[in-house]
Amino acid sequence: MASPPPSPSRRKSPAKPAASGPGRPKDLGKRAAILEAAKQLFAREGFAGASMDKIAAEAGVSKLTVYSHFGDKEALFAAAIRAKCEEMMPADLFHLELKGPLRNQLKAIATGFFALVSSEEAISTHRMMLSPGNADDPLRKLFWEAGPKRTQEDFAAFLQARVDAGELEIPDVARATEQFFTLLKGELHARMLCGLCARPQRVDVAAHLDACVDLFLRAYAVR
Numbered sequence: 001m002a003s004p005p006p007s008p009s010r011r012k013s014p015a016k017p018a019a020s021g022p023g024r025p026k027d028l029g030k031r032a033a034i035l036e037a038a039k040q041l042f043a044r045e046g047f048a049g050a051s052m053d054k055i056a057a058e059a060g061v062s063k064l065t066v067y068s069h070f071g072d073k074e075a076l077f078a079a080a081i082r083a084k085c086e087e088m089m090p091a092d093l094f095h096l097e098l099k100g101p102l103r104n105q106l107k108a109i110a111t112g113f114f115a116l117v118s119s120e121e122a123i124s125t126h127r128m129m130l131s132p133g134n135a136d137d138p139l140r141k142l143f144w145e146a147g148p149k150r151t152q153e154d155f156a157a158f159l160q161a162r163v164d165a166g167e168l169e170i171p172d173v174a175r176a177t178e179q180f181f182t183l184l185k186g187e188l189h190a191r192m193l194c195g196l197c198a199r200p201q202r203v204d205v206a207a208h209l210d211a212c213v214d215l216f217l218r219a220y221a222v223r
Contacts, residue, residue, distance in 0.1 A: 030061050030065055031069050033059040033061065034055065034065070034066055034069055034070070034076070035080055035083045036059070037055050037056075038050070038055050038059075038076050038077070038079070038080040039080045039084055039121055040058065040121070041054055041055055041058060042077060042080055042121075042125065042128075043120065043124040046128050047073075047128065052066055052067070052076075074138075074139070077146075078145070078146040079146075081125070081142070081143055081146035081147045082147070082150065084119075084122070084147075085116060085147050085150060088116035089109070089113060089154075093108060093109055093112055094109065094154040094157065102162060102221075103213060103217060105158075106216065106217070107210070109158070110180075110209040110213055113151065113181065114185075114188075114189075114208075117184075118188075118189060118199060118200075118205075123192055123193060125143065127193065129143055148181075151181070152178070152181065155177050155181070156173050156174060156177045159176060166222060167222060168220045168222060169222050176219075179219075183215065183216065184209065184212050186208060186212070188204075188205070188208055
């Protein structure tokens with residue numbers, strides 16, 4: 001004989017969904033829109049001119065949403081610098097397997113770096129960092145640590161791996177890292193920074209980068 005159905009008082013209530021922890025999950029689409037707006041406005045109007053209200057309006061979100069994602073304007077500035085660097089020079093650019101030709105990897109890194117530093121956003125940001133009114137401004141440290149320092153550390157690790165693999169002979173990896181990026185900037189970048197020339201032709205950039213990579217290898221490649 002079948003058992004009678006449980007009485008209403010004995011029936012189990014439907015399980016409640018597990019709590020996802022404090023706070024609401026962040027909307028990645030909104031975060032990306034805020035970062036894109038910040039990159040454009042910081043480059044176009046400088047740090048002081050790019051208010052959080054303007055960034056929120058450009059991104060199509062509320063100012064409260066901007067603060068929810070980034071906390072304050074300085075944190076947003078640093079995140080925008082990191083995002084631009086990662087867009088132009090993704091981390092895997094420095095972590096390719098060592099079986100690839102060394103020159104090809106150096107050329108890929110050089111191409112990404114020059115595209116980054118010669119972009120309109122980067123040129124505008126460099127000019128902002130170098131303006132006399134920004135002397136002793138903590139933004140300079142934020143910029144350096146979010147952008148150039150991260151790129152140099154990644155490249156130094158790449159060079160050390162190639163030294164360990166016996167392909168390069170470098171007594172001072174940190175100095176070689178500085179030399180490589182200084183070579184890549186060269187006169188082309190200086191002229192762009194001074195407003196003396198527009199973005200160079202692709203063929204001229206390629207020739208410049210080839211020469212820099214070959215010079216670097218002549219100095220440090222194992223013979």
